[in-house]
Amino acid sequence: MSTSVVAAFDVGGTSVKAALLDETLRPVATRRQATAHDDTGTALVAQLDKLVAEMSAGAGDVRVEAVGVVVPGVVDEEAGLVRFASNLGWRNVPLPSLLRDRLGVPVGFGHDVSAGGLAEARIGAARDVGSAVFTSVGTGIAAAILLNGMPYRGRGYAGELGHVDIGHGLPCPCGARGCVEAVASARSIAARYSERSGYAVSGALEVVRAWTAGDAHAAEVVDEALSGLARGLRIVTTLLAPEVIVLGGGLFESGPLLLDPLARRLTDSLTFQRPPQLRRAELGDEAGCLGAGLLARDAR
Numbered sequence: 001m002s003t004s005v006v007a008a009f010d011v012g013g014t015s016v017k018a019a020l021l022d023e024t025l026r027p028v029a030t031r032r033q034a035t036a037h038d039d040t041g042t043a044l045v046a047q048l049d050k051l052v053a054e055m056s057a058g059a060g061d062v063r064v065e066a067v068g069v070v071v072p073g074v075v076d077e078e079a080g081l082v083r084f085a086s087n088l089g090w091r092n093v094p095l096p097s098l099l100r101d102r103l104g105v106p107v108g109f110g111h112d113v114s115a116g117g118l119a120e121a122r123i124g125a126a127r128d129v130g131s132a133v134f135t136s137v138g139t140g141i142a143a144a145i146l147l148n149g150m151p152y153r154g155r156g157y158a159g160e161l162g163h164v165d166i167g168h169g170l171p172c173p174c175g176a177r178g179c180v181e182a183v184a185s186a187r188s189i190a191a192r193y194s195e196r197s198g199y200a201v202s203g204a205l206e207v208v209r210a211w212t213a214g215d216a217h218a219a220e221v222v223d224e225a226l227s228g229l230a231r232g233l234r235i236v237t238t239l240l241a242p243e244v245i246v247l248g249g250g251l252f253e254s255g256p257l258l259l260d261p262l263a264r265r266l267t268d269s270l271t272f273q274r275p276p277q278l279r280r281a282e283l284g285d286e287a288g289c290l291g292a293g294l295l296a297r298d299a300r
């Protein structure tokens with residue numbers, strides 16, 4: 001008897017992570033490829049079709065029951081549209097209907113960070129709570145909001161924690177000033193350190209390492225990033241009172257090094273609010289793909 005599986009795709013600006021997942025969300029096949037680009041989504045749909053065929057051929061007797069795909073940008077799940085994705089060069093691409101037409105199976109569709117948050121909420125770091133906020137600190141800073149177990153998406157516009165004004169007045173690539181992202185994203189941490197020290201670093205993790213080795217410039221930059229993030233999370237806590245805030249992205253995978261001082265700053269800044277528990281993401285790099293798998297299962 002054939003095994004039923006779902007195909008899960010986490011599409012980024014540079015690469016596509018693909019997997020066939022069985023009923024327990026265990027991968028029976030995985031692939032990683034450079035993303036096929038064009039401005040209509042056609043090239044990507046052809047690439048995903050080919051990936052389904054290749055992975056199925058290599059996985060034995062499997063039946064692909066549904067497909068799940070998650071992408072970055074402004075994603076409107078209700079309308080079935082990627083409204084804007086700068087990393088993909090897309091505006092108003094109806095990705096799920098293009099995929100359904102091509103593959104002939106039900107398609108689950110969502111935003112990458114939100115789907116990662118859904119995975120953390122159902123099978124990861126927040127599986128025991130009803131209300132959680134999942135924050136990913138990478139090139140940018142985005143948040144997935146789960147209220148009573150349900151994602152809140154605002155048709156793609158909710159969760160822009162990186163663009164909350166925390167009052168530092170510095171410009172942000174979004175056009176505003178004072179955004180969390182301008183001091184606390186991995187990109188900003190690396191850029192601000194290079195600016196102050198005159199030493200070009202490969203990324204934010206290198207700055208964190210310099211900080212632990214006693215570098216004064218790194219200490220300033222990390223301190224400002226943690227303060228900025230704590231201020232952003234204070235707003236989240238005050239508005240939504242999540243039981244848990246899950247921190248993901250490369251910077252927080254290093255362990256309690258950043259999580260503990262962040263939790264302390266957040267807790268110290270609260271007066272009457274209920275302090276949320278801060279937890280490290282459990283699913284790491286796989287969260288987006290597992291989230292796509294969950295969306296595929298829900299679409300069946």
Ligand SMILES: [Zn+2]
Nearest residue numbers: 163172174179
């Ligand atoms: Zn901004």
